[in-house]
Amino acid sequence: MKKLLPFLFLFTAGITATAQHTNQCGIIIPPNSLRSNFASVYEAGGYINNISNRINWQENFQVREQNGINNAYATIIRNQRYIVYDNNFLERLDHYAGTKWASISVLAHEMGHHYYNHMVSGSGSTQPKELEADFFSGYAMAKMGASLEEAKAAMSQIASPGGNASHPAKANRLDAIAKGWNNARGITNEPVTRNRVPDPQPQQRPSSASNDASWIHLSLYNNNNMTVYLSDDGRRFSQAPLKTNQPFVFKYEVYDYGWLRFGNSSNARTYKLFHGRDYAIVWNRRINNWTVIEIS
Incomplete structure (x- = not known):
């Protein structure tokens, strides 16, 4: 198992009020201005290995x-299970919540989706699935030695107060985390429910039909990495770094479609992308420039 590298934190007395945006998982995105001064590169794999060892799960x-x-997020890409994470997002999250346990609990939540086989159904997020993953997160945090407040730190700061069809309200999510934490500590008197952490499961390989088809897979056919710009509303664009050796897998946050630009200006070529489709960026010799094509 990887050796976990130490962290150095900055604790702030308060967070300056700013416009809040949420991602597709109902999480408030910490402002870009927040940066945590980590002493080393974030090692998500090391934490995940540590959690797995604590609960005796391969x-x-x-x-x-x-x-x-x-x-x-947890997903299945071409018959292989993944947890995909944004390192910068997790580092900002730790600073925003004031504790390293914030990002660890988010990773544990995504582990819970795979633990309970939520991705195999291909039906996307539902409130019961999210509450089970929250329960797992609380359970794992207790096994890792986090206090109840530390286990709830991320959701306390970034969960949306109100629920929707796919994600529960903050109060319900915090309650599920607390139930998982109490279950791991053996201090709950509640009857065992479907939220109980089951026995360790064997390796499972889903069928090809179980891939989550709602995510956009964007591939880059180039010898060098490239940065493009994505937007939910066609007005505000954010950088998206693409790598030549792996697809960029994502969803837009407002509609089931959004926009891609090759430059950060209104004059840049813009393409409309839809959820559930695969796209590729290729060199078009006829126009002597890069273009986006749909892969069927």
Whole structure:
């Protein structure tokens, strides 16, 4: 198992009020101005290994870093399970919540989705699934030695107060985390429910039909990495770094479609992308420039 590297934190007395945006998982995105002064590179894989060891579970997924997505999520890509995370997002989250346990609990939440096989159904997020993953997060945090307040730190700061069809309200999520934490500590008197952490599961390989088809897969056919710009509303664009050796997997946050630009200006070529489709950036010799094509 990887040796975990130490962290150095900055604790702030307060957070300056700013416009809040949420990602597709119902999480308030910490402002870009917040930066945590880590003493080393964030090692998500090391924490995940540590959690797995504490609960005696052989994880059945791979971990992939993909900066620019402002999120961490569990998914299945071409018959392989993954946890994909944005390193910068997790570092800002730790600073925003004031504790290193914030990002660890988010990773544990995504582990819970794989632990309970939520991704195999291909039906997307639902409130019961999210509450089970929150329960798992609380359980894992207790096993890691976090206090109840530390286990709830991330959701206390960044969960949306109101729920929707796919994600529960903050109060319900905090309650699920507390139930998981109490269950791990053996101090709950509540009857065992479907939220109980089950026995360790064997490696499972889902069928090809179980891939989560709602995510956009954007591939780059180039010898060098490239930065493009993505937007939910066609007005505000954010950088998205693409790598030649892996697809950029994402969702837009407002509609089931959004926009991609090759430059950060209104004159740049702009393309409309839809959820559930695969796209590729290729060189078009006829126009002597890069273009976006849909892959069927």
